[in-house]
Amino acid sequence: MTTTGKILSAAVLGAAVAVAGPALAQKTSVSLGMVLEPPNLDPTAGAAAAIDEVVYANLFEGLTRYAEDGSIQPALAESWDISDDGLSYTFHLHEGVTFHDGTEMTAEDVKFSLDRARAEDSTNAQKVLFEGIEAVEVVDPHTVQVNLSQPDGAFLSNMAWGDAVIVAEESAADNATNPVGTGPFKFEDWREGDSVELTRYEDYWGEPVALESATFKFIDDPTAAFSAMMAGDLDAYPSFPAPENMAQFEADPQFKVIEGSTEGEIIMAMNNAREPFDDIRVRKAVAHAIDRQGLIEGAYFGYGTPIGSHLAPQNPAYVDLTEQSAYDPELSRELLAEAGYEEGFETTLKLPPPSYARRGGEILASYLRDVGIEAEIINVEWAQWLQSVFEDTDYDLTVVAHTEPMDINIYARDDYYFNYDSEEFRQIMAELENTADDEARTELLKQAQRKLADDYVNAFLFQLPKLGVAKTDLMGLWQDQPTQANDLTDVHWKE
Template identity: 65%
Template sequence: MLLRTAAALALMTTTAMAQQTDIAIGMVLEPPNLDPTAGAAAAIDEVVYANVFEGLTRFGPDGSIQPGLAESWDVSEDGTVWTFHLREGVTFHDGTSMDADDVVFSLGRARAEDSVNAQKALFEGIETVEAVDPQTVRITLGAPNGNLGFNLAWGDAVIVAPESAETNATDPVGTGPFRFANWVQGDRVELTRYDDYWGEAPALESAVFRFISDPNAAFSAMMAGDIDAFPNFPAPETLSSFAADPRFTVIVGSTEGETILAINNAVVTDPRIREAIARAVDRQEIIDGAMFGYGTPIGSHFAPHNPDYVDLTGRAPHDPDRARALLEEAGASDLKLRLALPPPSYARRGGEIVASQLREVGIETEVTNLEWAQWLEQVFKGKDFDLTIVSHTEPMDINIYARPDYYFQYDNPEFQALMENAETATDPAERSALLQQAQEMIADDHVNAFLFQLAKTGVADARLEGLWENAPTQANDLSEVRWTE
């Protein structure tokens, strides 16, 4: 009798575990707002991309471009007219229908003169967006752009409703499988399953994103079971402990995150000084010291897993003697620069190492630790910095170097023309060659000191499946996540 009761209890426990439908996700940074069309912070997309908001197209977990709110599309022979066919029966979370007029509104808003979209350049080639009928949208381009499907997959291009667009920052209303429930600022964002979702219902009924910036607190929360998964775990030095514990799975993949020592080119105008900074840096020492060996050295702003990648780490290898000579040649032997560091551990830990390496060649740094909102306001928007360390996690974003008003203020008309040609190239081989040339140009100009490609190091409860291994965009897509056992 006792044995039978014990077996029954064990079966009930297993069944209960298999039926779990909630999840707690850990994140290092809290988003400044929840509108991906009105903010540059990666943390926004980490909460809402593919969960709350959707675009005409979307990134799959392998980086492929997949149908989103558009179930299919046609492209004219000359490549300038794209016709998107929208899914039937799509509604926003407030119950209103999503149709072609919402697409016209969303793309018009994103590319408007007064747009606050952080990636407004994605929409620059669009001449008109028209609603052919409620389920059909025609986008006409000024020149062919085979990359439009890619551009429209970004979080910055999601479709929003005119009725709720102005309040999406604090009360987001999208079309995704989860709807916004609550935001306790400084602590968590809560989502619940949207029962009228147009697609397959997710297995999860609710999700909470908890913000834990301290690596020690993140470790404790995972070990205590307060967090079920931490897709971008901030304490890589503890991953071996999780790997040895059968309760957990360690997930190591790649990201789109080019981690750079960004240089304000409007302040450090002499390319010899920028080259000296690049040669002062020992990439592997930073990877080992700040990331505990997780990361791939890079020599330009391009992901090593991309087929068009060129290994340019040899263009500015670690060479303190050459760095000192360049500084002397430029008359900058007693240089002092401000180094502004945002909260992520790769920046704070990496910043200490970079400051030491720069000091070794005669560059003193005034280090300032900034909270994320401060960094966005002062560095990204205000351009009030000399040096900073940040990971650019947007997919294939080398085109930011063609924007003179971008925060590191690189203004090279030759590069801008090169990227314009790459944007309009329809031949894959031609486009590949142009992208490789672009990588070489910014490496030779030493626009920034390129450090490493950020690895995606995550920890999760071993019973979870469906979490992304890699990060083709900054997202925690929960649509396929489920508990097993």
């Protein structure tokens, strides 16, 4: 940043400092940028990652929670006991916890929340997390016992998802627009199309947060996001949408670049139930038509790690299967001809707003065109994507990042938008759910990755990096993102 025109005489500078003195007091607010606006603010009733990006650990809390390093830590439950057979979890709750409306949080609220999530009419987007719960019993006001139908080695991590936060029966119905949680921040205001504001909850049960307020501003256009940072309208943009600007931020002393990893597998999803993608030869042709490294360079300026199945490279069970679907356009053409599409075919590619999708989609369409597949690009807003693609499965191809942690089990769901149907895969997932031994779980996860790669369910592209930018003196933002969250509990301004 140039200093031209900014040099003041000693006298003028002294006067300026004297006038500005009160303004130099410790800052207690922060303004953060986000690409997508959440469709609602209830993490128990929506699939959009943007919901958790605002409310996870800030406004709502679960029995357990993810730490930045991906480990599972106590949250509303200060401790727990597990029965020898792995079928009962007894959670000991913190005392003195209140919801933001002043009511006490007790074991009854835990029972209500878990029973609601697993109920037949549940609208929870991750209802599968709760299917193994057989009963929830209140032992006393601060102790609750959860009984499982079978051992589940992932149960504690399941309880750390945003979908498993604890809510009160009295306020649950209104959480979409007036959320009431137990976190260190409470809901203040939502200016739709613009921002959500949270303020510090003074009666928070845990360690008080440094910030008095936080505003999440929704800016999906990369150019506008850059301008907002440079103009000082934003203090940070934890997942910046324009990787091409990273070098400029790095060279500017007023900013710091925060580069880390996420759980976001970027895929080009294929509707396995719709012709011609119900033919494995066509899906395989699509996968081999894509130059992953070229896509990463073109869409994300070299940031990102190629993947060949649905698991994050940082996971200990990760298997590098990229060679199984390596870039081979000639093989793609042969497979299409074998499937009866020697002259290619026309299809559609629905793209949500994130830059990895819009920019990546243009490049992917070019790769497909080279092998004879003409993909018409249809840009849709996030709410449209959630409805038409995710809910109605009305699509041929789409590009999206699946940012939930350890979500490989989505391929076992009968009604999931991929429309993938494999009894063998479902059996692997069933065995995984019944397995607590780490080595055995790792082997099952490897089998699951290989099965998805063998069936060419989707075109697995690359792992979404976490590229954030912040003012130099803003401390405590996550570098890595083990779950979809902008955790503000440790964020503060450097003194």
